[in-house]
Amino acid sequence: MSQHHPSDDIMMEYAAGCASTHLALCVAVHLQYCPRCRANIQRLSALGGEMLQQLPQEDLSEALFERIMLRIDLEESAPAAPQKPVEDLLQRWLPDGLNAVSWRKQWFKVYEYVLEVSRKGRQRLSLQKISAGGRAPLHAHYGQEVTVVLQGGFSDELGVYEEGDFVIRSGDQRHRPRALENEDCICLAYLDAPVCLAGPIGRWIERFRRLFMPDLNAPAS
Amino acid sequence: MQVSNNVIVLPINRKMDPNQQDPDAGEDSASSRDVLAPLIEAVAAQRDRDAFRQLFQAFAPKVKAYAIKQGMLEHAEELVQEVMVNVWRRAAQFDREKAAASTWLFAIARNARIDLLRKLGRSSQETQVETDYLWSLPGSDEPTGAFQQAVIVRNIRQSLGDLPQEQRDVIAKVYLEDKSHQRVAEELSLPLGTVKSRVRLALQKLKVILQEREKAV
Numbered sequence: 001m002s003q004h005h006p007s008d009d010i011m012m013e014y015a016a017g018c019a020s021t022h023l024a025l026c027v028a029v030h031l032q033y034c035p036r037c038r039a040n041i042q043r044l045s046a047l048g049g050e051m052l053q054q055l056p057q058e059d060l061s062e063a064l065f066e067r068i069m070l071r072i073d074l075e076e077s078a079p080a081a082p083q084k085p086v087e088d089l090l091q092r093w094l095p096d097g098l099n100a101v102s103w104r105k106q107w108f109k110v111y112e113y114v115l116e117v118s119r120k121g122r123q124r125l126s127l128q129k130i131s132a133g134g135r136a137p138l139h140a141h142y143g144q145e146v147t148v149v150l151q152g153g154f155s156d157e158l159g160v161y162e163e164g165d166f167v168i169r170s171g172d173q174r175h176r177p178r179a180l181e182n183e184d185c186i187c188l189a190y191l192d193a194p195v196c197l198a199g200p201i202g203r204w205i206e207r208f209r210r211l212f213m214p215d216l217n218a219p220a221s
Numbered sequence: 222m223q224v225s226n227n228v229i230v231l232p233i234n235r236k237m238d239p240n241q242q243d244p245d246a247g248e249d250s251a252s253s254r255d256v257l258a259p260l261i262e263a264v265a266a267q268r269d270r271d272a273f274r275q276l277f278q279a280f281a282p283k284v285k286a287y288a289i290k291q292g293m294l295e296h297a298e299e300l301v302q303e304v305m306v307n308v309w310r311r312a313a314q315f316d317r318e319k320a321a322a323s324t325w326l327f328a329i330a331r332n333a334r335i336d337l338l339r340k341l342g343r344s345s346q347e348t349q350v351e352t353d354y355l356w357s358l359p360g361s362d363e364p365t366g367a368f369q370q371a372v373i374v375r376n377i378r379q380s381l382g383d384l385p386q387e388q389r390d391v392i393a394k395v396y397l398e399d400k401s402h403q404r405v406a407e408e409l410s411l412p413l414g415t416v417k418s419r420v421r422l423a424l425q426k427l428k429v430i431l432q433e434r435e436k437a438v
Contacts, residue, residue, distance in 0.1 A: 008430055009402045009417050016396040017331040017356060021339075021348040024355040042320065042359050043373060043429045045331075049323035050377045051396045052330060057282035058289065064298055065277055068305045069270070075310070089354055116348055125348070 002034050002149075002164030010168075011037065015044030022116075022125055022190045026146045026166065029089050029188055033164025090115075090150075090188070098151060098186055101127060109134025109179075124191045130154060130179035138176040143193025145169045152185035154178060257322035258315075258367075265312035277305055284330050290397040291334060296341070303333040311358070317367040320359035321374045328358045334399075380427050388423035391416055 006014070006027055013019040014027045031038050088094070093115050094101065103111035109131040116125040130136055132152070146168050153162040156175040161167055169175060171193070179185035257279065263272035284304045288297035307329050315325050336352045338344050348355075381389065394400045394408070402420065406413040424430045 008421055008424055011430070012392075012395055012420060012424070013401055014356075016399075017335050018395060018399045018401055021335075021344060021350070021355060025348060025350055028355050028357070040430050042324070043377075045328055045359050046321060046324040046370075046373050047377050047381075047392070047427060047429050048331065048396045049321065049325075049327035050374065050381060051393060052283055052287055052327045053323050054381070055283045055286040055290070055397070058285035058297070060281055060285060060301065061298060064281070064301060065274065068277070068302055071302070071306055072309050075306070089350065092349060 002030065002162065002166070004159070004161055004165035004167055005034065005037050006030060006166050007168075011040055012044055015041050016048055022123065022192075023146060025089060025125070026148050026188060026190050029148045029150070030164060030166040032089065034166075098127075101129075103129055107137055110136050122193055124189075126189055126191075128187050128189045130177065130185045132179055132184050133181045135176060135178045138174060140174040141169060141171045141191065141193060143171055143191065146190040148188045150186045150188055152183035153180045154185045154187070155180070257326065258317045261308070261312050261315045261322055261325070262317070264309060265315060273305075273309060276308065280308075280326060281305060287330060287397060288334070291399050293334070293337070296337060300330075300334060300337055303337055304330050307333055314358060317370065319365065319370070321370040323374060324359050324370070328356070332356050332358075377427050377429065384423055384426060388419045388426075391419045392423055395420075 005011075010019065010023070010027065014024055019027065031041065101113045103113055106112050111129040111131075113127040113129075114124065115127065117123070127150075128147075146166070147161075148167075149161050149163050149165045151163065153160065153165075154177045155161065156177045158169075158173070158175065159167075177185075257276065260272045260276040260279075263269035264276065281301050281304075284301045285297045288294070288300040293300060308326070311329065315322070320328075332352050335344075335356065339347070339352065384392075390409075391402075391405055394405045395402065400408065402416050403413060405411075406416040409416070
């Protein structure tokens with residue numbers, strides 16, 4: 001069972017359905033590993049159920065029920081294929097599993113596979129791999145980084161993380177993740193703003209990036 | 222044989238039936254809530270249109286109120302329609318051993334709302350993954366029993382009434398007005414930390430977050 005969980009406020013935002021779709025995806029992946037959080041989400045949903053039941057009744061238009069039945073009749077006459085249950089939330093991108101990913105090298109022993117990028121390139125959902133024993137460069141973030149460990153594990157200045165763990169790093173936390181020695185570490189990562197390299201070489205790279213990609217530097221809206 | 226059978230079977234049956242367990246069944250909204258589960262089950266088993274109409278009468282007016290709270294006034298009845306069609310479609314997935322009817326119906330309404338907002342292009346961040354995958358309906362785990370589900374809901378219902386207004390307000394904004402804690406803080410001109418601690422206090426009183434946290438040694 002995983003040891004690092006989403007905070008209570010993220011859990012509540014997820015249960016209420018007001019988390020962004022990408023954050024929701026990260027929480028949902030964590031839930032696949034974590035029965036404790038699944039039980040908590042169930043209770044948080046029960047709270048939502050109660051809040052909804054306590055709302056006043058609003059008047060409905062006369063014909064609404066008939067309109068609904070009409071739609072149902074239409075559907076019943078042409079039944080759709082039953083929805084198949086998802087075994088893995090990332091199946092859409094990884095039909096052949098984690099071993100068949102075509103990784104793009106980013107740094108020594110650090111690889112990325114991009115799943116989704118927002119239009120301006122600001123938000124980014126990706127898989128990140130650090131080969132066994134490898135280290136990512138020291139970096140901070142312009143925004144928030146959400147990571148869920150899918151395979152293996154990593155450590156940084158703030159802790160050790162294993163399969164299923166849900167980790168959030170905010171902009172001001174500089175860290176240098178390192179994969180555990182015996183296994184490649186693969187994570188689902190969601191960045192709501194680009195990373196910012198730190199350290200002597202990193203600062204030089206950042207200086208060039210600011211020159212050529214000034215758009216990435218504004219604080220997240 | 223028969224007698225001893227009855228003695229054993231009866232209390233278990235009663236235990237499994239949340240309808241007979243509710244101490245505050247006198248409260249009108251509570252008693253109307255207890256009929257929800259059998260109605261959903263009748264829709265699932267017999268495609269019972271009378272049961273569906275009763276479900277509609279009990280639940281649809283609240284879904285409309287939910288839509289209005291969410292700021293979807295002009296799409297309120299569209300949401301009601303989506304929710305009720307989904308209740309019909311997915312009634313067979315309801316299992317009172319795994320979730321209370323009000324919990325399951327909330328999840329249907331929540332997902333339909335997210336879906337409709339995505340369809341209307343109002344979501345800020347998009348992903349290709351379907352809403353029902355991102356927010357699965359309650360009940361994928363082992364059944365905990367209808368009795369326990371009823372107890373969870375009853376505890377929440379009773380303690381909600383005792384919450385200080387300021388804690389209740391924050392919860393209502395998150396659940397009913399689609400506002401993150403950050404936005405609630407901005408709206409109430411409060412520090413984010415204050416909003417979060419109100420929520421934490423409320424969740425403790427409601428016994429919503431299980432306390433035991435497995436810590437790494």
